[in-house]
Amino acid sequence: MTVGIVGLGLIGGSFAKSAKEFGHTVLGFDLSEQTYLEAKLFSTVDGVLDNASLGKCEVVLIALYPSAAVRYIQEHLAYFKKGGFVIDCCGIKRVVCDAVQSIADENGFMFIGGHPMAGTQFTGFKHSRSTLFKNAPIILTPPDSVSSDILMLERLKQFFIGLGFGSVIFTSPSEHDKMIAYTSQLAHILSSAYIKSPSAMGHKGFSAGSYKDMTRVARLNEDMWTELFMDNRDYLSAELGILIDNLTEYKSVVDSGDKAALHTLLREGKEIKERVERS
Amino acid sequence: MTVGIVGLGLIGGSFAKSAKEFGHTVLGFDLSEQTYLEAKLFSTVDGVLDNASLGKCEVVLIALYPSAAVRYIQEHLAYFKKGGFVIDCCGIKRVVCDAVQSIADENGFMFIGGHPMAGTQFTGFKHSRSTLFKNAPIILTPPDSVSSDILMLERLKQFFIGLGFGSVIFTSPSEHDKMIAYTSQLAHILSSAYIKSPSAMGHKGFSAGSYKDMTRVARLNEDMWTELFMDNRDYLSAELGILIDNLTEYKSVVDSGDKAALHTLLREGKEIKERVERS
Numbered sequence: 011m012t013v014g015i016v017g018l019g020l021i022g023g024s025f026a027k028s029a030k031e032f033g034h035t036v037l038g039f040d041l042s043e044q045t046y047l048e049a050k051l052f053s054t055v056d057g058v059l060d061n062a063s064l065g066k067c068e069v070v071l072i073a074l075y076p077s078a079a080v081r082y083i084q085e086h087l088a089y090f091k092k093g094g095f096v097i098d099c100c101g102i103k104r105v106v107c108d109a110v111q112s113i114a115d116e117n118g119f120m121f122i123g124g125h126p127m128a129g130t131q132f133t134g135f136k137h138s139r140s141t142l143f144k145n146a147p148i149i150l151t152p153p154d155s156v157s158s159d160i161l162m163l164e165r166l167k168q169f170f171i172g173l174g175f176g177s178v179i180f181t182s183p184s185e186h187d188k189m190i191a192y193t194s195q196l197a198h199i200l201s202s203a204y205i206k207s208p209s210a211m212g213h214k215g216f217s218a219g220s221y222k223d224m225t226r227v228a229r230l231n232e233d234m235w236t237e238l239f240m241d242n243r244d245y246l247s248a249e250l251g252i253l254i255d256n257l258t259e260y261k262s263v264v265d266s267g268d269k270a271a272l273h274t275l276l277r278e279g280k281e282i283k284e285r286v287e288r289s
Numbered sequence: 290m291t292v293g294i295v296g297l298g299l300i301g302g303s304f305a306k307s308a309k310e311f312g313h314t315v316l317g318f319d320l321s322e323q324t325y326l327e328a329k330l331f332s333t334v335d336g337v338l339d340n341a342s343l344g345k346c347e348v349v350l351i352a353l354y355p356s357a358a359v360r361y362i363q364e365h366l367a368y369f370k371k372g373g374f375v376i377d378c379c380g381i382k383r384v385v386c387d388a389v390q391s392i393a394d395e396n397g398f399m400f401i402g403g404h405p406m407a408g409t410q411f412t413g414f415k416h417s418r419s420t421l422f423k424n425a426p427i428i429l430t431p432p433d434s435v436s437s438d439i440l441m442l443e444r445l446k447q448f449f450i451g452l453g454f455g456s457v458i459f460t461s462p463s464e465h466d467k468m469i470a471y472t473s474q475l476a477h478i479l480s481s482a483y484i485k486s487p488s489a490m491g492h493k494g495f496s497a498g499s500y501k502d503m504t505r506v507a508r509l510n511e512d513m514w515t516e517l518f519m520d521n522r523d524y525l526s527a528e529l530g531i532l533i534d535n536l537t538e539y540k541s542v543v544d545s546g547d548k549a550a551l552h553t554l555l556r557e558g559k560e561i562k563e564r565v566e567r568s
Contacts, residue, residue, distance in 0.1 A: 147494050149494065177494065190495060192500075193488075193496045193500040194497055194499055194500065196483075197502070198499060199536070200479070202539070202558030202562075203532060203535035204475075204476075204535075205562045205565065206557070206558060206561060208531075209468060210471070212468055213468065213471070213565065216426075216472045216473075217472045218406045218407065218408065218473055220476035220477060220505075220506050221472040221473065223476070223502035223503070223506075224503070225562060225565075226502060227499050228562035229559050229562045229563060230558075232556045233552070236548055239543060240551065247543050249486060249488065250539065252485075252486050252487075253486065253536065254536050254537060256483075257478070257529060260478050260482055261529040264522055264525055264526050265522070267522065269519055272518060273512070278485070279481030279482070279485060282485060282507070283484045283504060286484065286489050286492065287508075289490060289493065
């Protein structure tokens, strides 16, 4: 299969490396000529992805920030292979799918929202690796025309399982954005807020695993996350509100010295955690 | 050396196992006869720690909750070896040290506040292991009489390094409690609050590493943590207040849609994280 990859950063570079490893022909493009040449030098890509070669690709993976991904698709409508898959890799889905789903239909290619659930706190081609997605889930948000076609879903599934993913989850853009606001975006904001206590500078020697866990993702790419957060403001704000309310409840029982109430809050948290793990 | 251990749970059991492994004679006591017999059966302890044998112990480690640790010391004042070390293992230090420091002086034994910075989300003797403290730090809060005696500090240090600890940190009970409110207690409350979002039940397939990190310690022992939190209300409440304020600031820029302000908040968080890691 010929796979086109737009953007050869951490995600695009890792897709290129795993696609090569699994025997696909890989055509790549990156705004940075330097990055493209590096990928070519190491045979991570077989050739350049341009208007002429786009039409050869059964699958095009777009590993750019949301606004850039939408722009790339809008500017290359005429060049995608008819009947081929165009799949983005953005951390939010509504803003991308809403912008391109109907123009994809009009131009005869299949657009599928995608979100590989893997990454590191590092960015760029030099950190990409063929094993980044090994056993990770990928979330796909296909349009109704694809969702209702079981053979099409199976083709998508086999493609990603063939790149090393552990599972393929189909859902709607809205459900994706709601869940990701909780499981990923909230965690990143929290980590960023946690590290801002004046106590952080003195933590050495006092930090057990829990502190490390809480602050790990504070080292984030602020350009990318600002865009992702802003494009998911409604769901993210709701999760932030819930967390602030919950924390305020713990603080008020700590302040009032109500031991029984604190005990109840902690027990409830433990029981929910146990229930969630079992589910 | 003869080491006495009071309380054979996760921490006391692990101390017993590592002390045995490093060649000490271990005398143990647990309120549960069953637990003591299990420890004896597996040769984790050599014999029982009681009023008669307490006086043989150069070091007594007390691995109980704070209130129980204080009570044990108050009730055994006459039996500790003169000139010996009595060291607690509680997660907070002011409430323990304040209660027993002066009566230790009056009764001729040296009380040292201690906090091994290791643990798991599991409790009880069955989870204890000789390697629990391997390379972990232990924080000690000795009284002035010991702090000023460099040979005494060296003896304490060698004892814990000899059990496998990676480092020994000397500080004051107040400084300990302030730092632990941030690095450990706040993390546990946050984890407990985080899991309470209604979104938690649907997380499967949407959870990358950050969600797992944030909710790991929600599975806590609510009896122990209620006591630890309540005994450190002032510092813990201050940290909760700082975190809630910081989160509220992120929420308000998300709500207002101020991209530049959000970018600044995230960049600041990243820079602080980098500075903290380098320090």
